[in-house]
Amino acid sequence: MSAASSSSSDRCPRRREDDDRHRWEARYSSLRRQYARDGGVVYRKSALAPDVFEAVSNELRSSVMSTTTAKSNSRMTDEGTSTSFATLRIGARVSREDSPTLYDAIGREGGGLLRLVNAVVAGRSDGEDGSYHNSMVLAPDVRVYEKIGAGMGWHVDDVLYRPEAQVEVVLTLENTSDCSTMWRTPRRCDGRSSSSSSSGDESVVDDGPLERRRRRPIRWSEELREYDVRSVETTPNSALILRAGGVEHKVTPLTSGRRTILKMAFVRQGSALVEDMAVHASHHRPDDGKKGKDAARGSKRRRRRSGKSAGGSRASRD
Numbered sequence: 420m421s422a423a424s425s426s427s428s429d430r431c432p433r434r435r436e437d438d439d440r441h442r443w444e445a446r447y448s449s450l451r452r453q454y455a456r457d458g459g460v461v462y463r464k465s466a467l468a469p470d471v472f473e474a475v476s477n478e479l480r481s482s483v484m485s486t487t488t489a490k491s492n493s494r495m496t497d498e499g500t501s502t503s504f505a506t507l508r509i510g511a512r513v514s515r516e517d518s519p520t521l522y523d524a525i526g527r528e529g530g531g532l533l534r535l536v537n538a539v540v541a542g543r544s545d546g547e548d549g550s551y552h553n554s555m556v557l558a559p560d561v562r563v564y565e566k567i568g569a570g571m572g573w574h575v576d577d578v579l580y581r582p583e584a585q586v587e588v589v590l591t592l593e594n595t596s597d598c599s600t601m602w603r604t605p606r607r608c609d610g611r612s613s614s615s616s617s618s619g620d621e622s623v624v625d626d627g628p629l630e631r632r633r634r635r636p637i638r639w640s641e642e643l644r645e646y647d648v649r650s651v652e653t654t655p656n657s658a659l660i661l662r663a664g665g666v667e668h669k670v671t672p673l674t675s676g677r678r679t680i681l682k683m684a685f686v687r688q689g690s691a692l693v694e695d696m697a698v699h700a701s702h703h704r705p706d707d708g709k710k711g712k713d714a715a716r717g718s719k720r721r722r723r724r725s726g727k728s729a730g731g732s733r734a735s736r737d
C-alpha cells in the first residue's frame with residue numbers, strides 16, 4: 420500500500436505540493452494553537468529566512484535608515500506624543516523602492532511573512548479563500564526606539580477591518596535596548612493561568628519570572644494577580660503577531676541602546692475597511708509618499724478628538 424501511495428505522489432506534482440503544504444502547516448500547528456489560546460498573540464523567533472532578513476536589513480540601512488543615528492535622519496519623524504500611545508518613538512514609511520525584498524517577503528507565498536501569518540492565524544499557507552492576503556496589506560513602517568524614555572503604554576491596536584480584524588506584525592530589525600515588549604490577558608476566575616508558558620515550542624515566550632527580570636522598581640503584585648503577563652526582549656528577525664482589537668500590550672521605556680522594528684498589517688480576504696477608519700488606514704497605504712503625510716495629519720486630528728476608544732481600553736494604530 421505504501422508503495423502504491425508513494426508512487427502516485429511521485430507521479431503527481433499537485434500531490435507533492437499538497438504534501439509540502441501540509442508539512443509546512445504542521446510545523447506551525449503549535450504556534451497556531453498558542454495564538455488561538457492566548458486571544459490572538461504569538462511571538463516567533465526567526466520569522467524570515469536568514470538571507471531574506473539580511474537583505475531586508477541591508478536595504479533599509481541604505482534607504483530609510485541611511486544615516487548612522489535615526490535622530491539625524493530627515494525621513495524619520497516624531498510620532499506626536501500627545502496623540503499617540505507611543506512615547507518618543509520616531510518612524511518612517513517604507514516604500515517598495517526602499518526595500519523590494521521586504522515587499523516580496525510580505526507577499527511571497529513561499530516562506531515569507533504572509534505565509535507565516537496565514538499558517539499561524541488562518542491555519543493554511545496557500546493564500547486560498549479565507550486566508551490573509553497582501554493586496555490590502557497596510558504599508559510597513561520603520562519605528563525606532565532610541566530616545567531615553569521611548570516606549571508604549573498599555574494599549575490595544577485599532578481595528579481597521581471587519582468582520583475580521585487585521586493582523587499586525589512587529590518584525591524586530593535590531594535590538595540593543597533594554598525595552599521589554601509585554602502583553603497581558605486577564606486571569607480566569609479560578610485563578611488558573613489562561614495560557615501556559617511551557618508548550619515545548621522553542622519560539623514560545625518564557626523569559627522567566629518578571630520579578631527576576633525587572634530592572635526598575637514597578638509594582639507588579641496587583642497586575643500579576645489579575646493578569647497573565649508575558650514579557651520578551653525581542654530579538655532581530657523575530658515577529659510578534661497580534662490580532663488588532665485583541666490583547667493589550669506595551670513596550671517598557673528605554674533607558675539604553677536602540678530598538679528598531681518594522682510594523683505592518685495583513686487583512687483577511689472578504690474583510691472591509693471600517694468606515695470611520697478610512698483616514699487612519701490610508702496613512703498606511705503602501706508607496707504613498709506625500710499622500711501618507713496628509714493622511715497622517717488627518718489621523719492625528721481624529722485621534723485628538725476621539726481620545727480613548729469605547730470600553731475604556733486604549734486603542735492605537737501606532
Ligand SMILES: O=C(O)CCC(=O)C(=O)O
Pocket residue numbers: 571576589600653659668669670680682735736737
Ligand atoms: O514595539 C513593539 O514591540 C510593539 C509596537 C506596538 O505595539 C505598536 O506599534 O502598536
Ligand SMILES: [Fe+2]
Pocket residue numbers: 574575576668735737
Ligand atoms: Fe500595538
